[in-house]
Amino acid sequence: MADPDILIRARRLTKTFGDFTAVDGIDFEISRGEVFGFLGPNGAGKSSTMRMIGCVSPPSGGELTILGLDPVRDGPAIRARLGVVPQEDTLDVELTVRENLLIYGRYFGLRRDVIKERTARLLDFVQLTDRADDQVEPLSGGMKRRLTIARSLISEPEILLLDEPTTGLDPQARHVVWDRLYRLKQQGVTLVLTTHYMDEAEQLCDRLAVMDGGKFAAEGSPRQLIETYSTPEVLELRFALDEQEQAAEKLADVPADRLEVLADRILLYTANGDQALDAIRARGLEPATSLVRRSTLEDVFLRLTGRRLGD
């Protein structure tokens, strides 16, 4: 391979299940030390892509190279250098926290003394030291997630794959996970993650691919994507329900880049939200509520797919 810093390279990568095409010819490269995210709604093909990178799902077409190796032929050699945090917890809930790390470390052929030393360090890292000898079953969702992250790190992987790392966690638990992932990034671990949370993508990712229907709708840094596909500001307007339709018609000639009429509100994409709001009021329209905010990845997604991320 030409560039040794490119750890993962995909060309026209495809995954089909019978007649259904989950991943439809995507191209990407992920470099050492980068945090790369696949952002998209459920069913966009994110998890299928992750499973192919994780060498547990053979590609149906195209090329995929991981660490310079072929995932079908060299699966065990690649997986020895990957850490995986799956979407669903796959901990052995009947064993203790420590035993889970022991078992997993043994899968990688690590010696007991090595596992013991790393377990102490990793449990400290994910703040589970005081639960080391407890059974996994009664742990909270956030704790299980952190344990799963610790387990994925037992082999000191070069690439960490995280499929929806904070789905189902409460806000506080999410922030703890984000903080730990940010520290891993600082340590130089390459992170590849999927998410349908735009705030997660904005906080963690250096680079993103927006996925929809198995394809990339766009690719770039969060800032690039917002600059390319949205305006600096967004004016959110809510009208009384029976007035919204009429208001939308009257707004059509307000100077703005774009207008999105959602079920419960109207979004006006503009460089200056306050000016636009003044122009609207000058037309005699008075929204029930108005909010000027900066563009987010949610707006990018809406622009690219015509749908909201949560839909």
Added chain:
Amino acid sequence: MTQSFAVRQFRFWLTNYRRTWQGSIYSGVLNPVLYLGAMGISLGSLVDQHGTKSLGNVSYLAFLAPGLLAAAAMQTAMGESTYPVYGSVKWLKTYQAAISSPLRPADLFHGHLLWTTLRLTMNSAVFLAVMAAFGAVQSAWVLASLPAAVLTGLAFGAPIEAYAMTCTKDTSFAMLFRFGIIPLFLFSGTFFPISQLPAYIRPLAYITPLWHGVALCRSLSLGTASLGGSAVHVGYLVAVTVLGIIVGNCTYRRRLYA
């Protein structure tokens, strides 16, 4: 490399067993004691009064015990190859976790077969000890019935595990038990010689692995084994086991590498 990977998975089951080993030892001892006591001695005293010519002129206890040894191996294999395997992929999802390590689906399969082999060896050894204590052993060749029983168990364990990987509901195992294991247990020559069966059913018994296991263990325990007969039984059981492994390699890969 495959072998060492399978050993890693074997060690997982060993670690897991530390939580349940006591219960399994009790049932391992209790099972032969109850069966040999109730059927071998109590029922056997009635049978022996009516003459045991059709049993080969041995006591019913001596006839029954090696048959039960083989049947118990089948039951042990059934237990190890259904819910523990199914649960690993369906409930705990520990198999999904394991395949993200260097281990491949076939390594998980072979690791579990190694584990089943160990459990079969343990249970069969306990069974033989109980048999000896009941005085149900007639030949030193009985020692060879230990590997024979283990092989009988594997001839069930490998195919059942291959099947378990295709199941999406655990009720499949209740069906397998009711319509597969129980009839085999009753009609494969464990409790009576299959010469007692109607002639048109007998060929069915010959194709079941349990009959071969029972016949092999019995001939070794009674000291009546012939080289040719034993070779046929062993060959058949090995063939079924190998077939189970080949199919299982495939069903494991299909289930885990979607």
